[in-house]
Amino acid sequence: MKFSLFSDSESQKVIDLFGSVFSASEGEAEGQVISNFVSNLIATTKPQDLIGCIAEENEIIIGCIFFSRFKVPSGQVAFILSPVAVSTDVQGKGVGQKLIQYGLDHLRSLNVSLIFTYGDPRFYSKTGFENIREDIVKAPCLLSQPIGWLAQSLDGKKIHAMDGPTQCVKALHDPSLW
Numbered sequence: 001m002k003f004s005l006f007s008d009s010e011s012q013k014v015i016d017l018f019g020s021v022f023s024a025s026e027g028e029a030e031g032q033v034i035s036n037f038v039s040n041l042i043a044t045t046k047p048q049d050l051i052g053c054i055a056e057e058n059e060i061i062i063g064c065i066f067f068s069r070f071k072v073p074s075g076q077v078a079f080i081l082s083p084v085a086v087s088t089d090v091q092g093k094g095v096g097q098k099l100i101q102y103g104l105d106h107l108r109s110l111n112v113s114l115i116f117t118y119g120d121p122r123f124y125s126k127t128g129f130e131n132i133r134e135d136i137v138k139a140p141c142l143l144s145q146p147i148g149w150l151a152q153s154l155d156g157k158k159i160h161a162m163d164g165p166t167q168c169v170k171a172l173h174d175p176s177l178w
């Protein structure tokens with residue numbers, strides 16, 4: 001398996017991957033929502049605010065994740081991990097965890113301090129994420145499942161409570177995704 005950073009020339013393949021993976025796991029409608037979201041994320045986010053990582057096997061993309069910039073009141077450098085997809089036929093073999101680890105190592109090398117995500121804690125806890133209360137760091141939109149608001153520090157420092165609103169990139173600022 002080979003890991004690398006996403007480049008724009010891979011956009012259509014990656015949009016198709018998210019569409020097919022989420023169609024299979026959540027149904028056609030959700031597949032469409034997520035592929036539209038990824039297409040929008042790539043098209044509307046400034047290059048310095050978006051980092052994608054891909055996993056390939058025999059030159060076929062089998063996994064993809066995106067990190068987008070997240071402004072927090074403390075002024076620390078932060079990103080949100082979303083979305084994440086691994087090809088349906090290779091799920092449950094460690095690809096997702098290895099790809100997230102690759103992405104976190106890359107962000108650490110860029111001196112990113114904080115990473116957030118929103119999803120199933122049973123999966124994301126395997127790569128170091130823990131639930132974070134909204135009185136410590138607010139989510140950018142109203143959360144339908146606050147238990148899924150997760151964070152981790154990449155610089156070894158404890159995450160301190162910070163007062164004030166946070167801001168994600170435009171494509172992620174969609175209440176239906178939260």
Ligand SMILES: CC(C)(COP(=O)(O)OP(=O)(O)OC[C@H]1O[C@@H](n2cnc3c(N)ncnc32)[C@H](O)[C@@H]1OP(=O)(O)O)[C@@H](O)C(=O)NCCC(=O)NCCS
Pocket residue numbers: 021022025083084085086087090091092093094095096097098118119120122123126
């Ligand atoms: C979720 C997903 C990215 C995980 O990637 P993966 O390569 O299948 O996962 P891995 O093999 O690295 O890790 C799976 C581990 O997490 C656990 N896990 C817990 N909750 C899970 C969940 N909701 N989905 C997948 N794995 C989950 C598994 O039991 C497994 O544990 P183990 O290693 O102790 O056996 C992938 O299954 C996927 O794309 N699913 C459909 C889309 C999706 O749900 N994306 C995430 C949105 S938050």
